Amino acid sequence: MARILLGVSGGIAAYKALELVRLATADGHAVRVVQTPASQRFVGRASFVALSGAPVLVSEFERDPAHGAFPDQSPAAHEPFSHLELVANADVYVIVPASANTIAKLAAGLADNLLSSCALAARCPLLLAPAMNNHMYEHAATQANLRTLRERGAIVVEPEVGRLASKGEHGVGRLAEPARVLAACVQALAASAAGAEGGAHSAGSSLHGLRVLVTAGGTREPIDSVRFIGNSSSGRMGFALAQAAQARGAEVTLVAANVALATPAGVTRRDVVTASELALACEEEFPRCDVLLMAAAVADFTPAAPANGSSRRPSASVWSSCSNRRATCSWGSPRSATTARRWSASPPSTAPMPSRSHAASSPPSGWTRSSSTTSPARTSASMSTPTRSRSWSPRSARTRAARRTTSPRRRSNTCRVPARRRSPKRSSTPS
Numbered sequence: 010m011a012r013i014l015l016g017v018s019g020g021i022a023a024y025k026a027l028e029l030v031r032l033a034t035a036d037g038h039a040v041r042v043v044q045t046p047a048s049q050r051f052v053g054r055a056s057f058v059a060l061s062g063a064p065v066l067v068s069e070f071e072r073d074p075a076h077g078a079f080p081d082q083s084p085a086a087h088e089p090f091s092h093l094e095l096v097a098n099a100d101v102y103v104i105v106p107a108s109a110n111t112i113a114k115l116a117a118g119l120a121d122n123l124l125s126s127c128a129l130a131a132r133c134p135l136l137l138a139p140a141m142n143n144h145m146y147e148h149a150a151t152q153a154n155l156r157t158l159r160e161r162g163a164i165v166v167e168p169e170v171g172r173l174a175s176k177g178e179h180g181v182g183r184l185a186e187p188a189r190v191l192a193a194c195v196q197a198l199a200a201s202a203a204g205a206e207g208g209a210h211s212a213g214s215s216l217h218g219l220r221v222l223v224t225a226g227g228t229r230e231p232i233d234s235v236r237f238i239g240n241s242s243s244g245r246m247g248f249a250l251a252q253a254a255q256a257r258g259a260e261v262t263l264v265a266a267n268v269a270l271a272t273p274a275g276v277t278r279r280d281v282v283t284a285s286e287l288a289l290a291c292e293e294e295f296p297r298c299d300v301l302l303m304a305a306a307v308a309d310f311t312p313a314a315p316a317n318g319s320s321r322r323p324s325a326s327v328w329s330s331c332s333n334r335r336a337t338c339s340w341g342s343p344r345s346a347t348t349a350r351r352w353s354a355s356p357p358s359t360a361p362m363p364s365r366s367h368a369a370s371s372p373p374s375g376w377t378r379s380s381s382t383t384s385p386a387r388t389s390a391s392m393s394t395p396t397r398s399r400s401w402s403p404r405s406a407r408t409r410a411a412r413r414t415t416s417p418r419r420r421s422n423t424c425r426v427p428a429r430r431r432s433p434k435r436s437s438t439p440s
């Protein structure tokens with residue numbers, strides 16, 4: 010667990026910094042907080058003291074009862090300079106919210122309060138989560154200041170688009186959700202630790218220049234406007250893969266099927282619901298990617314004609330024999346087939362995981378093969394260089410079907426509806 014120094018500057022979103030402290034301490038991180046004088050007009054220090062369990066400082070001239078120590082450390086015997094000791098002990102320094110004024114001061118290298126002095130003295134990763142009115146954020150001065158800070162190595166957790174604090178205002182400038190900011194801190198820590206382990210060829214940049222496409226989560230196939238066939242995939246595996254690839258310098262696109270997780274910082278996310286939407290998103294992204302990681306749990310079949318409204322009981326044919334089968338991918342070449350390469354780090358494991366076998370036979374009546382049968386992985390992460398795509402054919406299907414009848418594992422994949430579900434007296438609620 011890490012030592013996180015949190016700087017709070019003056020803006021409406023300062024109250025969300027409290028949530029960041031709560032999340033960080035709940036995850037076991039040790040947190041110290043410094044505030045600008047202006048931020049105290051939005052949130053007082055008592056709340057930060059209570060949540061962090063440590064003194065909160067505003068001025069570099071006030072005494073620190075903890076002598077610059079984090080809650081997991083013993084205080085130094087002497088009285089150190091707070092602006093030096095706090096950042097020397099911190100693993101990461103994150104400023105939430107970062108006001109336009111503070112961003113400008115940091116870009117100019119000013120050190121006129123404790124928060125900005127700490128930023129100048131920090132050798133650990135520096136993260137900024139800007140939050141302000143959209144005109145302030147889009148102003149050329151703010152953008153130039155952010156550019157300057159990025160060029161110096163600061164990580165900017167981009168604000169979100171949405172409703173802003175001032176009445177009727179909408180646009181870019183909402184503070185990133187605290188969970189996203191914390192994820193960015195963890196990611197920065199991982200990248201800095203990886204970077205410290207090796208030189209130019211460290212894991213921190215081992216995927217630099219590569220474009221990685223990741224699928225995650227579980228698709229849902231509507232039976233009618235209320236019910237769907239789905240699965241309980243959380244998407245955690247795919248999100249961890251995306252985060253790890255991004256931390257190693259890759260440009261990552263994440264196709265997320267029904268995932269309720271925060272997007273890893275620096276990752277481009279596309280949300281999808283059904284298998285065909287997932288297939289479409291992948292087909293669009295695939296030509297630009299070097300590496301494809303398929304961690305989504307994708308439906309094999311989709312109802313041929315989903316009912317309108319809510320049918321009381323799906324037809325027996327829908328439920329009587331729904332098997333986990335899939336055909337495969339027949340996409341073209343990736344952006345650069347020669348640069349496509351296997352994943353070689355953990356997570357995931359060093360060896361690529363085997364794809365599931367690809368069975369195919371006629372779908373049950375009322376069902377059609379899902380157009381996303383492009384994904385060979387089901388619940389486990391599978392690495393595939395896009396050049397190794399396979400095509401479904403009736404002949405290979407027969408072979409696989411034969412294999413399936415002799416394999417207990419395959420047989421266990423067949424799902425059957427419990428007898429009582431077929432009872433006409435019970436209404437069926439499949440998902």
Ligand SMILES: Cc1cc2nc3c(=O)[nH]c(=O)nc-3n(C[C@H](O)[C@H](O)[C@H](O)COP(=O)(O)O)c2cc1C
Nearest residue numbers: 018019020021022045047048108109110111140141
């Ligand atoms: C009600 C109110 C809300 C404000 N909200 C923001 C804000 O969200 N973002 C911002 O950059 N400045 C905001 N400001 C302006 C800052 O508080 C002001 O620039 C201040 O000098 C920032 O000081 P600091 O960067 O030292 O904390 C707000 C001011 C007021 C009065």
